Amino acid sequence: MKTxxxxxxxxxxxxxxxxxxxxxxxxxxxxxxxxxxxYAYDSxxxxxxxxxxxxxxxxxxxxxxxxxxxxxxAGQVLSRAALEKKSPRADVLVGIDNNLIDGARKAGVLVxxxxxxxxxxxxxxxxxxxxxxxxxxxxxxxxxxxSSSKTAPPRSLAELADPRFAGKIILMDxxxxxxxxxxxxxxxxxxxxxWPSFWERLKGNILTLAPGWDAGYSLFTSGEAPxxxxxxxxxxxxxEFEGTDRYQALIFPEGHxxxxxxxxxxxxxxxxxxxxxxxxxxxxxxxxxxLPLTQFMYPVSETVTLPASFAAAPRSxxxxxxxxxxxxxxxxxxxxxxxx
Amino acid sequence: MTKLRGRIASGAAQAGSVIAxxxxxxxxxxxxxxxxxxxxxxxxxxxxxxxRAGRIWRAFRFTLAESFxxxxxxxxxxxxxxxxxxxxxxxxxxxxxxxxxVPLSVPPxxxxxxxxxxxxxxxxxxxxxxxxxxxxxxxxxxxxxxYGLVFAQGLYNFPVxxxxxxxxxxxxxxxxxxxxxxLGAGKPRIFLTVILPGLASPILSGAALVFLxxxxxxxxxxxxxxxxxxxxxxxxxxxxxxxxxxxxASLIAAAETAGALAxxxxxxxxxxxxxxxxxxxxxxxxxxxxxxxxxRAAAAAFLGAIxxxxxxxxxxxxxxxxxxxxxxxxxxxALDLGLDxxxxxxxxxxxxxxxxxxxxxxxxxxAIASLAAVAFGYFAYGGPPKSGRGALTRLIPLLPLAVSPxxxxxxxxxxxxxxxxxxxxxxxxxLSWPFAWATLxxxxxxxxxxxxxxxxxxxxxxRDAYVRVLLxxxxxxILSGAALxxxxxxxxxxxxxxxxxxxxENLAMLLFRLSGSYRFPEACACAVILAALAGSAFFLQDGxxxxx
Numbered sequence: 001m002k003t004x005x006x007x008x009x010x011x012x013x014x015x016x017x018x019x020x021x022x023x024x025x026x027x028x029x030x031x032x033x034x035x036x037x038x039y040a041y042d043s044x045x046x047x048x049x050x051x052x053x054x055x056x057x058x059x060x061x062x063x064x065x066x067x068x069x070x071x072x073x074a075g076q077v078l079s080r081a082a083l084e085k086k087s088p089r090a091d092v093l094v095g096i097d098n099n100l101i102d103g104a105r106k107a108g109v110l111v112x113x114x115x116x117x118x119x120x121x122x123x124x125x126x127x128x129x130x131x132x133x134x135x136x137x138x139x140x141x142x143x144x145x146x147s148s149s150k151t152a153p154p155r156s157l158a159e160l161a162d163p164r165f166a167g168k169i170i171l172m173d174x175x176x177x178x179x180x181x182x183x184x185x186x187x188x189x190x191x192x193x194x195w196p197s198f199w200e201r202l203k204g205n206i207l208t209l210a211p212g213w214d215a216g217y218s219l220f221t222s223g224e225a226p227x228x229x230x231x232x233x234x235x236x237x238x239x240e241f242e243g244t245d246r247y248q249a250l251i252f253p254e255g256h257x258x259x260x261x262x263x264x265x266x267x268x269x270x271x272x273x274x275x276x277x278x279x280x281x282x283x284x285x286x287x288x289x290x291l292p293l294t295q296f297m298y299p300v301s302e303t304v305t306l307p308a309s310f311a312a313a314p315r316s317x318x319x320x321x322x323x324x325x326x327x328x329x330x331x332x333x334x335x336x337x338x339x340x
Numbered sequence: 341m342t343k344l345r346g347r348i349a350s351g352a353a354q355a356g357s358v359i360a361x362x363x364x365x366x367x368x369x370x371x372x373x374x375x376x377x378x379x380x381x382x383x384x385x386x387x388x389x390x391x392r393a394g395r396i397w398r399a400f401r402f403t404l405a406e407s408f409x410x411x412x413x414x415x416x417x418x419x420x421x422x423x424x425x426x427x428x429x430x431x432x433x434x435x436x437x438x439x440x441x442v443p444l445s446v447p448p449x450x451x452x453x454x455x456x457x458x459x460x461x462x463x464x465x466x467x468x469x470x471x472x473x474x475x476x477x478x479x480x481x482x483x484x485x486x487y488g489l490v491f492a493q494g495l496y497n498f499p500v501x502x503x504x505x506x507x508x509x510x511x512x513x514x515x516x517x518x519x520x521x522x523l524g525a526g527k528p529r530i531f532l533t534v535i536l537p538g539l540a541s542p543i544l545s546g547a548a549l550v551f552l553x554x555x556x557x558x559x560x561x562x563x564x565x566x567x568x569x570x571x572x573x574x575x576x577x578x579x580x581x582x583x584x585x586x587x588x589a590s591l592i593a594a595a596e597t598a599g600a601l602a603x604x605x606x607x608x609x610x611x612x613x614x615x616x617x618x619x620x621x622x623x624x625x626x627x628x629x630x631x632x633x634x635x636r637a638a639a640a641a642f643l644g645a646i647x648x649x650x651x652x653x654x655x656x657x658x659x660x661x662x663x664x665x666x667x668x669x670x671x672x673x674a675l676d677l678g679l680d681x682x683x684x685x686x687x688x689x690x691x692x693x694x695x696x697x698x699x700x701x702x703x704x705x706x707a708i709a710s711l712a713a714v715a716f717g718y719f720a721y722g723g724p725p726k727s728g729r730g731a732l733t734r735l736i737p738l739l740p741l742a743v744s745p746x747x748x749x750x751x752x753x754x755x756x757x758x759x760x761x762x763x764x765x766x767x768x769x770x771l772s773w774p775f776a777w778a779t780l781x782x783x784x785x786x787x788x789x790x791x792x793x794x795x796x797x798x799x800x801x802x803r804d805a806y807v808r809v810l811l812x813x814x815x816x817x818i819l820s821g822a823a824l825x826x827x828x829x830x831x832x833x834x835x836x837x838x839x840x841x842x843x844x845e846n847l848a849m850l851l852f853r854l855s856g857s858y859r860f861p862e863a864c865a866c867a868v869i870l871a872a873l874a875g876s877a878f879f880l881q882d883g884x885x886x887x888x
Contacts, residue, residue, distance in 0.1 A: 042837070046853040047690055069840050079580055083753050173562055175578040203567060208484045211562040214856050218453055219563075223462035237858070242665045331578075336395070338568030 035065035036274035039077045039266075040094035045070040050294040057290070058281050064274045073212075074100060074178065074261075081109040081266060088268040091275035094136075098127045098260045099181050102324040105132060110264040113276055117283040121300050124319065125260055133262030136282045137297040139231040140256035140316055141182040142249040143169075149226030157190050157254045160227070161201035169202075170228040172216045173209040174331045179216075180209065182259055183229045184334050185327045189320035190254035195330070199337045209338070221247070232256065233296045233313040240293065240309035255318030261297065360718075363711035364773075366766050396592060399570040400599060406489055406561065406571075407554035413494025414550040415543060418501025420642050425502060426509035429627045430639060436646070437506065438878040440499040442654065444824065445831030445874035447848065448559040449855050450657060450867045455492050455564075457660070458653035459483045489565040493554050495650055500553070501546035504778060507820070508542040509535075510627075511786045540610070541785070545778055548607045552741040555600055572596045576746055586750070593747040600742035601735075608734045657871075661864035681861035685854075690845055698846040698873065701765050702829040706776075708769035709825035710818055713776035714811065721784045721792070722806045733781075737774040745771075749838035761844050767835050772828040776821030783817025784810060819881045827874035847873075 038051075045051040045068045055066035071077045074095040081093055085108070096104050104110055105128075114131040125135045143160070145153045151168060154160050160169060172180030187195045207225045210216030220228035232249040239245060263282060269275045281287050288299035292307055424430065425437050442451075458464050459480060466478035473479075482488050512535060520530045558573045565571075572592060579589040630636050664678040685691060720733035752767060787810060795809035796802060811818070833848035847870055854863035 042853055043857045046857055047688070048857060048859075067842065069842070070837065071840065072837050079750075080753055082586075083750060173574070175574060176562070206567045208563055209567055211559050212856075214858060215449060215452065215559070215563055217858060218855075218860055219456055219460075222453075222456055222460060224456060224460050332395075335568060335570065339395075339398075339570060340568070 034063060034271075034274065035067060036091040036271050036278055037067045037069060037089055038092045038094055038278065039069050039071050039080060039090040041074045041077055042070045042072060044068075044094055044295075048294065050290045053290050053294070054282070054287055057286055058278060061281065061286070062277055064277060066278070078104055078107060078109065082107045085109060085267075088266050088270070090266045091269040091271050092263055092278050093266055094263040096133055096262055096264060097178065098258070098262075098321070099178065099185065099324045099327055101127055101133055101262070102328060104264070109267055111267045113265040113279060115276070115280045115283055117280065120302075121283070122302070125300050127260050127262050133264045134279050134282065135260045135262045135300050136288075137291045137295055137299055138258050138260040139233050139297040140258050140319065141179060141186050141229060142232040142234075142251070142256055142316075144220065144228050144230045144234050145248050145250050146220065146223070146226040147246055147248055151226050153248075153250055154227070155252070157186065157252045158198070160205065161198055163204070165205040165227065167205065167207050168225050168227055169205045170207050170216045170220050170225045171209050172213055172229065173211055174334055177210070177212045177216075178259065179213050179229050179231075181327060181331070182257060184330060185322045186254075186257040188322045188327060188330060189257050190252075196333060196337055199334055203338055206338070231259070231296070232315060233298065233310065235312040236292075236307075236309045237296050239312040240307065245312060249314055251314050251316050255320045256316040257321060258319050259297075360711040360715035363708045363769070364715035366708060366712070366769070395570060396572070396575055396595070399572050399575050400595065402569065403555055403561075403571045403573075404599065404603070406486065406493070406565065407551050409490045410493035410497065410554045411547045411551040413490060414497040414501050415547045417495060417498035417646075418505060418546060419543065421498060421502040421646065422505035422509055424639060424643065426506040427627055428635075428639065429629050430643070432643070434879055436643070437503070438875045439650070440503045440824070440878055441827050441871055441874035443497045443500055443553070444827040445870050446654075446657075446867055447831060447833060447851060447855075448557065450851070450863065451496055451654075452492070452560055452563050453660070453855075453860070453864075454653040454656045455483065455496075457656035459488075464652070464656070484564055485566050486569070489561055489569075492560055492564050493557065494550075496560075497550040497553060498650070500550050501543065503820075503824075504542045504546035504549070504782065505539055507779065507782050507817070508539055508786070512538045542782060544607050544610055548604060548738065549741070549775070549778070551603065551607075552600060552738070555603075556596075556741075556744055558746075572599075573744060573746060576744055580746065580750065589750075590747070593744045596744050596747075597742050601739075604735060604738050604742060657864045658868050661861050661868055663861045665861075681859075681865045685862050685865045688850075690850065694845045694847045694850050695869075697761065697844060698830055698848070698870075701761055701768070701846060702826045702873075704762070705765040705768040705772065705829040706822045706826035708766060709773040709776040710780075710822040712769060712773040713780045713821055714818065716773070716777055717780050717784055717810075717814075718803065718806050720781070721810060722802045737777045740771050740774055745834060749834065752835070752838050761841050764836055764839050764841055764844070765829070767839065768829045768832055769825065771835075772825040775824040775828060776818075779821040779824060780814055780817040783814035787813050816881070823877040823881045826877045830870055830874045 038055075040051060043049050051068045055068055059065055069090070071080045074097060077093055077095050078100060081088070081090060084090070088109075093104075093110065096110075110132050112128070112130040112132045113134070115134050118131065118134070121135060125138055127133045127135055143154070143157075147153075149168075151164070154162065154165065159165075171183055172178075174180040174184045184195075187198055191198050208216075208219070210219060213230070216228055217230060217234075219225065230249075232251075235245065235247055235249050238247050263279060265272060265275045265279060283301065285301050285304050288301040288304045291297060291299045292304070292310060298306075421436065425433055456463060460466070460483060461478045461481065463478075463480075466480050469475065469479050470477075482491065516534050516538070517530055520534050525533065556573055558571070558577065561569060561571045562574060572595070576589050576592045576596065579585045579592060630639050659675070661681050662677045662679065663675040664680045716733075716737065748771075791813070792805075792810065795805040799805035799808060830846075831848055833846075833852040836844060836846055836849050837852075847866055851863050851866040851870065854860075854866055
C-alpha cells in the first residue's frame with residue numbers, strides 16, 4: 001500500500017513537471033507583429049460561426065493574422081473590455097448591439113471610427129452617428145409560431161395578452177438575454193407609456209422566462225408552447241437545415257423592433273491600424289456574404305445575394321425603435337411586474 | 341539494500357510532501373487571490389446608489405428557501421440510495437454509484453432539456469398519461485413552478501448526498517446496532533438512535549454541498565422557478581453585465597458569500613454536535629444480498645423509482661443525440677433516428693484536440709486537487725486526535741464554494757488576461773479540492789483513534805505517521821476524491837471561457853457552443869461522451885472494493 005501511495009505521488013509529480021515544461025514551451029510563441037485580437041461572443045467564434053471564415057479571408061487579403069477570443073455572450077465582451085480598461089488586450093470588440101451601445105459608451109471602452117464603405121450602409125442601420133460602432137448585420141425580433149399547434153396564431157402584438165394564450169408563450173429574461181431585452185423594447189415601441197399595463201395582462205400567458213435564447217427556443221421546438229420570441233429569420237434556419245416550414249414568423253401591424261449588431265475599435269487598442277482594417281473589411285461583400293448562413297441575420301450590405309432559404313423569412317417594413325438607455329431603465333420595472 | 345530503499349522512500353516522502361503543500365498553496369491561491377481581486381478591483385467602478393435593495397432582499401430569501409428545500413429533497417432521495425449502495429448487493433449497484441457523475445459533469449442546460457423532454461407539457465410522462473387516461477390536457481404541470489424547480493434541483497443532486505453518505509454507512513460499526521437490537525430496540529428505533537446520529541456528519545456535508553450548488557445556480561431557477569423569479573446570482577449577473585455596475589455586483593457578491601457562510605456555520609455547528617463519538621473498527625462490513633419479501637419490494641420500488649424518474653429523463657439525452665435534422669418537421673415528439681449528430685461531432689477537426697484537452701486538464705486538475713486535499717488532511721488529522729482544529733477544518737474547505745462563480749470569474753479576468761491551460765487546471769482545482777477533501781476526510785474519520793495514536797507513537801514523526809499509516813488506510817478516499825475532481829473538471833465550461841486560454845477548447849466548451857447555437861443532437865452526443873468519461877472514473881474506482 002505504501003508503494004501505491006508513492007507511485008501516486010511520483011505519477012502526479014511527473015504530470016505536473018511535464019505540464020510545466022509544456023507551459024514554458026508554449027508561452028514562448030510570442031504574438032506576431034502583424035496580428036489583431038478580436039473579442040466576440042461565443043457563437044461568432046465557434047467553428048460553424050462566421051468568425052473563423054472571416055478571419056481566414058481577412059488574413060488572405062491583408063496578411064494580418066486574427067486571434068479570435070470568445071468571451072461568452074455579447075454582454076461579457078463588454079464587461080471583459082471594461083475590466084481590462086487599464087491595459088487593453090483587444091483591438092476590436094464584436095457583437096455590441098443597439099441595446100448595449102449605451103452601456104458601451106458609458107464604459108468608455110471604444111473609440112469612434114468611420115470605416116471605408118460607411119456611406120453604403122443604410123441610414124436606418126447606423127447605430128451611432130459618431131460611428132462608435134459599425135453595424136455588420138441585423139434582424140427583426142418576432143414571435144415564432146408552431147403551426148402544428150391547435151391554437152390559432154395571434155394577429156398582433158397586443159393580442160398576445162389575450163387570455164386564450166395562457167401559458168402558451170415562451171419569453172427570455174430581459175436581464176440575461178438579448179431577445180428578452182428586445183421583446184421589452186418591442187413592447188415599449190408598440191405601446192409607448194402603456195407598456196407596463198400590457199405586461200401585467202401578459203404575465204399569465206408566459207410559460208417561462210428562459211435564461212437565454214437557446215434554452216427558450218429548445219423548449220419551443222420540444223413542443224412546450226406554440227409561441228416564442230426570436231427573429232423573423234428563424235424560419236430560414238429551419239428551411240435551410242431541416243427542410244420544414246412548420247415554424248413561422250408572425251408579422252404584426254405594430255411593426256418589429258430591430259437588433260443591429262456592431263463592432264468597434266477598442267480604446268487603447270495595441271494595433272489600431274489592424275483593427276481599423278478589420279472594421280473596413282467587415283463592410284465588404286466578401287465578409288458580408290459569410291453572415292446570412294452563419295448568423296441567420298441580414299447583412300448590412302444590400303448587394304449581397306441572400307440564400308434561397310431566406311425566402312421563408314418575412315420582413316416588416318415598419319421598424320420602430322426605442323433609445324437603449326430607456327430600455328435598460330425599464331428592465332427593473334418589467335421584472336418587477338412579473339415577480340409581483 | 342533495505343537502507344537504500346528506505347532512503348528512496350523518505351526522499352520520495354519529502355518530495356511528495358513538498359508537492360502536496362505546493363498543490364494546497366496553489367489551490368488556495370487560485371481561490372483567494374481572484375476573490376480578493378474581484379472584491380477590491382471592481383470597487384468604485386459603477387454608480388454608488390443601490391436602488392434594488394428591496395428586490396435583492398427578496399431574491400436572497402427566495403434563493404435561501406429554494407436551495408434549502410432542494411437540499412432537503414436531495415437528502416431524502418440520497419439517504420435510501422446510500423443505504424442500498426452501502427449495505428446491500430444487487431445488480432446495478434455500481435451503476436447507481438456512478439450516477440454521481442451526472443450532477444458534476446452534465447451541464448445544467450442539458451439536464452434542463454432532459455427534464456423538459458420527460459416532465460414537460462409534451463414530455464414522455466404526460467404523453468403516456470394522456471394516452472392511458474384519454475386526457476386532452478397534460479396532467480403533470482408542475483415543472484414551471486417553484487415545485488418544479490425544487491423537484492428538478494433536488495432530484496438532480498441526490499447522487500452527491502448518496503456518495504458522501506454511502507462510504508460512511510459502509511463502515512458504521514455493526515456492534516452498536518447489534519447491541520441496540522440485543523437491548524430490545526426495534527429497527528425504526530435503531531435507525532433513529534444509532535444509525536442516523538452516526539451518519540449525521542456525512543449527511544450534513546452532502547446536504548451542504550447540494551445547498552451551495554443550488555444557491556449559486558442560475559440556469560435551472562430561471563427556467564423552472566416560475567415567471568419573474570429572481571435569485572442573487574441573476575441579480576449579480578445583471579449588475580455586472582447589463583449595467584457594468586461592478587460596485588453593486590461586488591456588494592451583492594459579498595452579501596451572497598456572507599449568507600452562504602452563515603448557513604455553512606449552522607451546518608458546521610450541527611455537524612459538531614452530532615458527529616463526534618462514533619468510530620468504527622477499520623474492517624468494512626460485508627454487503628449482503630437483499631432478503632425477505634418486504635426488503636425486496638422496498639428495493640424494487642425505490643430503485644425502480646430512481647430508474648424511472650432520474651435515469652428516465654437522462655435517457656432523453658442519448659436519444660436526442662440520435663435525432664436527425666429531419667426531426668424538426670415531425671410532430672408530437674417523434675424523432676427520425678440516425679447517427680448524423682455523432683458523425684458530425686466525431687468528424688469535427690476540433691473534436692480530438694478537445695478530448696485531449698479535457699483529459700489533460702482533468703488529470704492535472706484532479707492531481708492538484710487530490711494533493712491539496714492530502715496536504716490539508718495533514719493539518720486536520722496529522723497530529724494527535726481531537727486537537728481542537730475542528731471548526732476551521734470543516735469551514736475552510738467550504739469557502740471556495742461560498743463565493744459566486746460569476747464573481748470569481750471577474751477576479752480571474754483581472755488576474756490573467758491570457759490564461760494558460762495550467763492556470764486553468766489550478767483554477768479548477770481551487771474549486772474542486774473541497775470535494776476531494778470531503779471523501780478523504782470521510783476515510784480519515786473512520787480510522788479509529790487507537791490506530792492514530794499508536795501510529796504516532798511508533799513513527800518517526802507525525803508526518804511519517806500520516807504518510808505511512810493514515811494515508812494508506814485512506815487510499816480509497818483519495819481515489820474517490822480524485823474521481824470527483826476529475827468529473828468536475830471534465831464538466832466545466834465556465835472557467836475555460838473566463839480564463840480565455842488561447843486556442844484552447846475542451847469538450848465542455850464544445851458542448852456549450854453546440855447547445856448555444858441550436859445544435860442539440862450534437863450537444864447531446866457531446867454530453868453523453870462527457871458523462872461517460874466522468875462516469876467511468878467513478879465506475880473504475882468504485883469497483884476496487886477489496887483494496888484496503
